[in-house]
Amino acid sequence: MAKPRLTHEQHNDIGRTLAGIADELTRRIGELGSAYPKSGPASEPTRKLTAARDAVNAARMALDKALFAEHPDTAESTVYYPLAENRSRVVAPTGRRADTPQ
Numbered sequence: 001m002a003k004p005r006l007t008h009e010q011h012n013d014i015g016r017t018l019a020g021i022a023d024e025l026t027r028r029i030g031e032l033g034s035a036y037p038k039s040g041p042a043s044e045p046t047r048k049l050t051a052a053r054d055a056v057n058a059a060r061m062a063l064d065k066a067l068f069a070e071h072p073d074t075a076e077s078t079v080y081y082p083l084a085e086n087r088s089r090v091v092a093p094t095g096r097r098a099d100t101p102q
Contacts, residue, residue, distance in 0.1 A: 008074050011067045015080040018060050020088030025053035 006014070032046040064080040078086070 005066070005070045008067075008071045008079075011063065011071070011079050014063065015060070015067075016082055016086060016088045018056055018063075018080065019082050020090050022053055022056045022060070023084075023087060024090035025049055025056065029053065 029046055029049050032049065036042045036046060038046075060080045064077065067079055068075040
């Protein structure tokens with residue numbers, strides 16, 4: 001039995017989320033690049049985040065292709081590559097950690 005594919009709305013939701021994750025990774029890569037050397041052992045976190053961003057972007061490309069195959073009449077490139085104002089924002093919690101004693 002074939003697995004069900006994503007609905008167009010599910011593609012929209014995933015596209016907005018992955019675009020936001022890629023944006024946040026790009027921002028953090030820049031932040032680390034300004035704080036640590038570009039080579040050597042201290043550059044490993046930046047290299048790892050760059051690989052993570054590249055993997056997210058590869059998934060976006062594959063899902064964009066799947067979207068056009070599964071929903072040819074309604075597919076749009078803006079699903080996986082939305083305008084900045086339509087992307088999810090990845091926000092870290094602020095304030096005290098839940099496990100920090102008061």
